[in-house]
Structures are given as C-alpha cells and as structure tokens.
Amino acid sequence: MDPELERLLDGIGPRLRRIRQDRGLTLEDLAGTIGLSVSTLSRLESGKRRPTLDLLLPLARAYRMALDHLIGAPPTGDPRAHLRPHHHHTRTGNSSVVIPLTTYPGRVQVFKQILGAGPASPELVSHPGHAWFYVLAGRVRLLLGTEERLLDPGDSADFDTGEPHWFGPASETPAEILHLYESTSSRLT
Missing domain, CATH: 1.10.260.40 (lambda repressor-like DNA-binding domains)
Structure with missing residues (x-):
C-alpha cells in the first residue's frame, strides 16, 4: 500500500x-x-x-x-466551499438559520447566521468559550450580564461566553451576523 x-x-x-x-x-x-x-x-x-x-x-x-x-483527506484542488445551511432552534425560543463557513473541529468555528424572531423575555445562557460577531443586516439586541446593547450593521461584539448572554434580532425583522465562536476546550488540544 x-x-x-x-x-x-x-x-x-x-x-x-x-x-x-x-x-x-x-x-x-x-x-x-x-x-x-x-x-x-x-x-x-x-x-x-x-x-x-x-x-x-x-x-x-x-x-x-x-x-x-x-x-482529514488531502485537498483535491477544488477550492469551492460546500455550504449546508441548517435551521437551529434554541431552548430559549430563538430560531435561526446557521450556515457553517468552517467545518474543522477544534478550531474557531465561523458561521453566517440569520437570526429569527426571539422570545419576548429571553433567557441568558453561559458556556465555556469566546464569541465575536459582526452585524451584516438588521438590528441585533445583545444582553450581556446586566447590560443591554443594540447593534446596527457594521457594529460588532466580542465577549466571553462564560458570562451570561443572549442575542437575537431587536425587532420582528430578522438580522444577519457573521459569527465566530471558539470553545475553551478547543484551546486545550
């Protein structure tokens, strides 16, 4: 062989x-x-x-x-990315479409995310890791600890996901973000 x-x-x-x-x-x-x-x-x-x-x-x-x-197959020379969007529903009532832009495990994960209408009273969550997102379209409501921020296209957020947080569209209109997430466990390997 x-x-x-x-x-x-x-x-x-x-x-x-x-x-x-x-x-x-x-x-x-x-x-x-x-x-x-x-x-x-x-x-x-x-x-x-x-x-x-x-x-x-x-x-x-x-x-x-x-x-x-x-x-871990070697590259074939085909430079195209084959994006497969999937619908994501969180336990807090958010609905979004997530389009993974990277698929390698153990690294920073990159997504384009279309945030659908969220709950009237969002529930904060926390988990190990770090997040960054950039608002592409619409307006995003970010709850981070006790603070609330409204982000418009061109704004970005950068935070430790160990801090209680929630984000979604600021109105009934969907919002689009470019979202990067790194799990703390991926830094250890």
Missing part, C-alpha cells in the same frame, strides 16, 4: 477520537446517537478496526462534517 495512504488511514482513528472529545461527547453518547456499539467506536478510534463507509458516514452526519474533513 502507498505509504501516504497508509499514514492517512492510520491517522483516522486518533482524528475521530479528537473530534468526539472536542465536542464533549463520550463513546456512549455517540453510540446512542448514531446506532453503532461503543465497542465498534472504540476499536475504530484506537485503530484496531479499519474505517469503512458504513462506519464513517453516520459519524460525518452526526458531526455535520463533510466526509473528507472528517477523515
């Missing part, structure tokens, strides 16, 4: 483990989500089982990653 191909195949297991850990999932969590056994996933991550499409496709779907990014 070609040495470069052998290196790629040998690196898939550890890469899959890193992706799972970066997302804060246990083998049990992942197994329950995709319908594979913990034993199969453990052998795949340790390199004791060769990756096959029937194992990799459910993982790519669960992680919302392109298969080539999931396995």
Whole structure:
C-alpha cells in the first residue's frame, strides 16, 4: 500500500477520537446517537478496526462534517466551499438559520447566521468559550450580564461566553451576523 495512504488511514482513528472529545461527547453518547456499539467506536478510534463507509458516514452526519474533513483527506484542488445551511432552534425560543463557513473541529468555528424572531423575555445562557460577531443586516439586541446593547450593521461584539448572554434580532425583522465562536476546550488540544 502507498505509504501516504497508509499514514492517512492510520491517522483516522486518533482524528475521530479528537473530534468526539472536542465536542464533549463520550463513546456512549455517540453510540446512542448514531446506532453503532461503543465497542465498534472504540476499536475504530484506537485503530484496531479499519474505517469503512458504513462506519464513517453516520459519524460525518452526526458531526455535520463533510466526509473528507472528517477523515482529514488531502485537498483535491477544488477550492469551492460546500455550504449546508441548517435551521437551529434554541431552548430559549430563538430560531435561526446557521450556515457553517468552517467545518474543522477544534478550531474557531465561523458561521453566517440569520437570526429569527426571539422570545419576548429571553433567557441568558453561559458556556465555556469566546464569541465575536459582526452585524451584516438588521438590528441585533445583545444582553450581556446586566447590560443591554443594540447593534446596527457594521457594529460588532466580542465577549466571553462564560458570562451570561443572549442575542437575537431587536425587532420582528430578522438580522444577519457573521459569527465566530471558539470553545475553551478547543484551546486545550
């Protein structure tokens, strides 16, 4: 077998483990989500089982990653980004369309986000990480701790997501943002 191909195949297991850990999932969590056994996933991550499409496709779907990014395949020379928007509903009642602009795990994640109408009384959330966003269109209401700010196109926000926060459109009209997020756990790997 070609040495470069052998290196790629040998690196898939550890890469899959890193992706799972970066997302804060246990083998049990992942197994329950995709319908594979913990034993199969453990052998795949340790390199004791060769990756096959029937194992990799459910993982790519669960992680919302392109298969080539999931396995760390070398670039093919195709410079196009294949963006796949998805609808996101938070437990606080926000509805938005999220278009991932990056798909590599363990790095800063970049999204274009269209923020739909939010709840009249938003609930602040906090989680490890850091966020930055730039308002492209509409007006965004940002609650950060006890402060409230209204941001117009061209304005940006930069904050530690460990501080209680919420953001959404300032009116019934959707708002668009360019959103960068880095999980604190991704800095440790």
